[in-house]
Amino acid sequence: MFAEFAFPIFEQSIKTYHIVDDVYQPVVNPFEKGTIEYLLFAKNWVDTVQWHYEDIVRDPNIDPVAALDLKRKIDASNQVRTDMVEYIDSYFLDKYKDVQVKPNAKINTESPAWAIDRLSILALKIYHMNEEATRAEATAEHRAKCQEKLNVLLDQKNDMFTSISQLIEDIEAGDKYMKVYKQMKMYNDEELNPVLYQNKK
Numbered sequence: 001m002f003a004e005f006a007f008p009i010f011e012q013s014i015k016t017y018h019i020v021d022d023v024y025q026p027v028v029n030p031f032e033k034g035t036i037e038y039l040l041f042a043k044n045w046v047d048t049v050q051w052h053y054e055d056i057v058r059d060p061n062i063d064p065v066a067a068l069d070l071k072r073k074i075d076a077s078n079q080v081r082t083d084m085v086e087y088i089d090s091y092f093l094d095k096y097k098d099v100q101v102k103p104n105a106k107i108n109t110e111s112p113a114w115a116i117d118r119l120s121i122l123a124l125k126i127y128h129m130n131e132e133a134t135r136a137e138a139t140a141e142h143r144a145k146c147q148e149k150l151n152v153l154l155d156q157k158n159d160m161f162t163s164i165s166q167l168i169e170d171i172e173a174g175d176k177y178m179k180v181y182k183q184m185k186m187y188n189d190e191e192l193n194p195v196l197y198q199n200k201k
Contacts, residue, residue, distance in 0.1 A: 003164040006040050006116055007157070010123035013044035018127075023052050036091055043084045044120045050077040051124050081117070088113035089180045092171070102174045108167055111180055115164045122160065126153045 009031075016028070027045045031038035056062070057070040092112045132138065133146035170176035 001161065001165050002112070002168055003116070003119055003161045006119060007123060007161075009037055009040045010044040010120050011127070013041045014048055014123060014127045017045065017048045021052075023049050023056070036088075039084065039087055039091070040116075040120075043081070043088065043117070044123065046077060046081050046084060047117075047120050047124060050074060050081065051128075053077065085113045085117050086180065088116060089178070092168075093178055093180065096171050096178070099172060099174050101177045105175055105177045107179055108170075108176055111178055112164065112168055112171070115160070115167060119157075119160050119164065122153065122157055126150065126157065129153055 012030075016030075017025075027042065029038055029041050029045070031041055053070055053074050057067055057074065062070075089111050129146055129150045133143050133150050135143065138146075167176065171178060
């Protein structure tokens with residue numbers, strides 16, 4: 001069950017980040033480089049840092065120069081996130097490269113790695129909603145509302161565990177096949193973003 005295997009790694013990454021709780025802290029990945037565990041931890045670390053970039057940039061009193069710098073960091077982070085999803089898909093493509101795809105096999109709307117990407121973000125939502133549901137200085141009403149939302153997120157986690165497992169089982173059995181499209185992040189590309197290529201003239 002790959003989702004059940006990945007989720008505790010995401011939780012470990014989130015908890016490790018929050019020990020220092022600083023977007024500029026270096027990542028210390030406890031897993032061996034080159035393993036899928038290393039990649040999953042690194043993927044969630046990027047998501048966690050970006051989550052906090054988004055928090056900081058929404059500060060209404062943020063300095064405009066600092067906000068612009070953060071916006072560029074968020075753009076760069078999005079590119080890294082996309083690249084890491086594609087690395088995870090490469091893992092699945094290699095693992096199932098010898099599967100005999102059935103003639104009537106169907107394609108899924110998202111690859112396994114993009115589903116895992118959503119699971120990584122869900123781990124962050126659960127962590128931060130749990131913080132709010134248990135925040136001592138918050139009102140009882142606030143905690144109760146957040147607990148209701150947390151229950152929905154936990155239900156979603158179980159559904160994602162099931163759906164991701166079913167997708168991977170279908171790929172293993174040849175009932176579905178993977179087709180990975182390299183994502184085209186146009187806003188970072190000097191040849192595709194009109195603002196960037198016009199500035200080069």
